[in-house]
Amino acid sequence: xxxxxxxxxxxxxxxxxxxxxxxxxxxxxxxxxxxxxxxxxxxxxxxxxxxxxxxxxxxxxxxxxxxxxxxxxxxxxxxxxxxxxxxxxxxxxxxxxxxxxxxxxxxxxxxxxxxxxxxxxxxxxxxxxxxxxxxxxxxxxxxxxxxxxxxxxxxxxxxxxxxxxxxxxxxxxxxxxxxxxxxxxxxxxxxxxxxxxxxxxxxxxxxxxxxxxxxxxx
Amino acid sequence: xxxxxxxxxxxxxxxxxxxxxxxxxxxxxxxxxxxxxxxxxxxxxxxxxxxxxxxxxxxxxxxxxxxxxxxxxxxxxxxxxxxxxxxxxxxxxxxxxxxxxxxxxxxxxxxxxxxxxxxxxxxxxxxxxxxxxxxxxxxxxxxxxxxxxxxxxxxxxxxxxxxxxxxxxxxxxxxxxxxxxxxxxxxxxxxxxxxxxxxxxxxxxxxxxxxxxxxxxx
DNA sequence: AAAAATCAATTAAACGTTTGTTTAATTCAA
DNA sequence: TTGAATTAAACAAACGTTTAATTGATTTTT
Numbered sequence: 001x002x003x004x005x006x007x008x009x010x011x012x013x014x015x016x017x018x019x020x021x022x023x024x025x026x027x028x029x030x031x032x033x034x035x036x037x038x039x040x041x042x043x044x045x046x047x048x049x050x051x052x053x054x055x056x057x058x059x060x061x062x063x064x065x066x067x068x069x070x071x072x073x074x075x076x077x078x079x080x081x082x083x084x085x086x087x088x089x090x091x092x093x094x095x096x097x098x099x100x101x102x103x104x105x106x107x108x109x110x111x112x113x114x115x116x117x118x119x120x121x122x123x124x125x126x127x128x129x130x131x132x133x134x135x136x137x138x139x140x141x142x143x144x145x146x147x148x149x150x151x152x153x154x155x156x157x158x159x160x161x162x163x164x165x166x167x168x169x170x171x172x173x174x175x176x177x178x179x180x181x182x183x184x185x186x187x188x189x190x191x192x193x194x195x196x197x198x199x200x201x202x203x204x205x206x207x208x209x210x211x212x213x214x215x216x217x218x
Numbered sequence: 219x220x221x222x223x224x225x226x227x228x229x230x231x232x233x234x235x236x237x238x239x240x241x242x243x244x245x246x247x248x249x250x251x252x253x254x255x256x257x258x259x260x261x262x263x264x265x266x267x268x269x270x271x272x273x274x275x276x277x278x279x280x281x282x283x284x285x286x287x288x289x290x291x292x293x294x295x296x297x298x299x300x301x302x303x304x305x306x307x308x309x310x311x312x313x314x315x316x317x318x319x320x321x322x323x324x325x326x327x328x329x330x331x332x333x334x335x336x337x338x339x340x341x342x343x344x345x346x347x348x349x350x351x352x353x354x355x356x357x358x359x360x361x362x363x364x365x366x367x368x369x370x371x372x373x374x375x376x377x378x379x380x381x382x383x384x385x386x387x388x389x390x391x392x393x394x395x396x397x398x399x400x401x402x403x404x405x406x407x408x409x410x411x412x413x414x415x416x417x418x419x420x421x422x423x424x425x426x427x428x429x430x431x432x433x434x435x436x
Numbered sequence: 437a438a439a440a441a442t443c444a445a446t447t448a449a450a451c452g453t454t455t456g457t458t459t460a461a462t463t464c465a466a
Numbered sequence: 467t468t469g470a471a472t473t474a475a476a477c478a479a480a481c482g483t484t485t486a487a488t489t490g491a492t493t494t495t496t
Contacts, residue, residue, distance in 0.1 A: 004471095020322075022240035026456060036473055041457060103380070104238075104322055118384050125388060147388040148374070148411035155373030156366070162321070166336050170343060170365040193366035200418040222445095244482060254447055259483060 005043050008033045009054050017097035020104055021051060048110065051101075055113065058098045059120055066127040077135030081202065084131060085153070085194045092157050093183050093190075103158060125150050132202070141202040149201065156197075157190060223261050226251045227272050235315035238322055239269060266328060269319075273331065276316045277338055284345040295353030299420065302349060303371070303412045310375050311401050311408075321376060343368050350420070359420040367419065374415075375408060 011033040015024040026047050030037040044050040069075070069083055092099050102117050128150050135141035160167050164182065168175050173185060200206060229251040233242040244265050248255040262268040287293070287301055310317050320335055346368050353359035378385050382400065386393050391403060418424060 020238060020240055022238055025454075027454085036471095037456095038458080038474090039472070042471080047456065114383065118381065118387070121381075121384055122387065144414070145407065145411045148378075148407060149415075151377040152370055152374045152411075152415060155375070155377030156370045157373070159369040159373030159376065160366075163336065163339075165332065166339055169336070169340065189363065189366060193363045193370075196362070197367075197370060197415070197419050200421075200424045201415050203418075203424075206418045206421075206424050243480075245480085255482095256448090256484080257446070260445080265482065 004035065004039070006057075008035060008040065008043065009050070009057060012050055013054055013058075013097050013101065016051070016054075016104075017100040021047075021101070051113065052116075054098070054101075055116055058095060059116070063123060063127075066124075070127060070130050077131060077138060077140050078199075080131045081135070081198055082195055084128065085191055085198065088153060089157055089187055089190045089194070092161055093187050096161050096183075099158070099161060103162065121154075124154070128153070135202065140204055142204050142206065144201060149198075152201075153194060153198075156194060160186060160190060222253065222257070224275075226253060226258060226261065227268070227275055230268055231272055231276075231315050231319065234269070234272075234322075235318040239319070266331075269331065270334075272316070272319075273334055276313060277334070281341060281345075284342075288345060288348050295349060295356060295358050296417075298349045299353070299416055300413055302346065303409055303416065306371060307375055307405055307408045307412070310379055311405050314379050314401075317376070317379060321380065339372075342372070346371070353420065358422055360422050360424065362419060367416075370419075371412060371416075374412060378404060378408060 008029065012024070012029050015028055015032065018024075019028075026040050027037055029050075030040055040047070040050060044053055065087065066084075069080060069087070072080075075083070102120070125147060129146050132141060132144070132146050132149065136143060165175065167173070167186060168177060168182070171185065171189060173182060177185075226247065230242070230247050233246055233250065236242075237246075244258050245255055247268075248258055258265070258268060262271055283305065284302075287298060287305070290298075293301070320338070343365060347364050350359060350362070350364050350367065354361060383393070385391070385404060386395060386400070389403065389407060391400060395403075
């Protein structure tokens with residue numbers, strides 16, 4: 001792919017994440033990319049196809065890693081869960097802009113793009129399901145609700161990568177912290193929380209609803 | 219408030235949730251609401267102020283409930299967590315369209331609206347923090363990361379209320395299930411999962427990272 | 437009680453911008 | 467000399483908003 005084409009895609013990603021797809025004009029993209037307006041139609045055909053090209057570029061790059069992780073027989077299910085958390089937190093934080101776009105657009109855009117984003121989500125679900133159900137078969141994990149657990153992992157990360165302003169206030173970071181530091185701190189905090197959460201949630205030793213006051217539940 | 223004004227707000231909420239704020243034109247709203255185009259400027263001043271009116275209408279209706287829950291001395295922290303989950307799941311699912319808008323627009327829109335949505339989130343955080351830290355003081359809950367735990371609750375719900383198509387596939391509901399049944403099933407499943415998750419996550423008896431294979435952690 | 441005045445509600449039409457896209461001419465390296 | 471890359475200009479359509487005229491019920495005046 002030509003340098004210029006890729007540069008346009010990077011700029012578009014930035015703007016879509018900032019202002020949304022509909023909130024970004026083709027002229028915005030052309031101006032920030034420093035190219036002529038007509039070049040965008042020339043390269044991509046249309047604004048919508050530009051977004052599809054961006055999804056194409058970003059989406060299909062990391063599934064090999066998850067599959068490898070799944071096949072690795074030397075790792076225990078607990079190890080795999082920890083690596084899974086590391087993987088998703090790093091992945092989403094590193095591609096925060098793209099992830100913001102996917103999240104924003106999955107509910108609004110064309111059927112073509114909707115189907116793509118759901119497909120991506122389903123592949124994620126599939127891989128994580130394998131890991132958890134493996135741990136269940138080995139009597140290490142409880143019979144938790146797997147799709148909901150996946151929603152918890154992805155939802156927690158998304159909740160905190162969605163709004164830097166909110167994150168900075170609640171995590172007591174300065175509002176004008178630089179992006180690298182912000183990513184680093186958020187990443188550490190998310191990973192620690194999710195690993196601790198999942199250990200408690202999955203561990204078969206915590207079976208039958210441990211209640212300090214009211215052991216039979218409510 | 220006049221019937222017509224409220225009707226326009228309902229229609230706008232519907233469209234904003236479907237197509238986003240920027241993806242919805244004032245003419246779209248006027249047409250679906252069956253009113254003249256100029257009435258929207260007449261009632262609200264502008265499209266942006268219409269959104270602010272919508273936030274005004276929907277946002278400030280439920281904080282009394284949370285504060286009451288917090289003050290109730292007869293409930294144990296465990297009871298409060300359960301009620302909290304019921305409350306948020308019901309609230310978000312019942313106002314799914316509005317919540318979708320808040321989520322979409324919090325990262326993109328004007329400073330005015332951004333500040334509003336962050337303010338709402340912070341008030342939520344404040345109330346939940348009280349409940350959890352109360353449980354911690356009473357030695358029932360672990361010293362979990364409270365803001366992250368709040369992110370888990372809200373993020374999990376948001377993840378599943380954001381895309382009906384994805385929810386229907388993963389939860390094995392028919393794609394053309396009616397909205398009421400869809401809400402009911404999703405609600406039940408989310409509540410059960412979150413309560414179970416939080417019991418394991420918060421219970422002080424699960425302290426010190428329970429690991430079946432590797433008790434010292436990784 | 438009838439007529440006149442008042443004012444909010446409603447309308448069709450038009451406003452000036454901005455939108456995504458296309459055209460037709462030009463540049464520039466192969 | 468060929469053909470892709472690049473440009474400025476123009477396109478029609480859609481955008482949010484405003485205008486000026488009209489309706490219709492309520493209030494005031496005669």
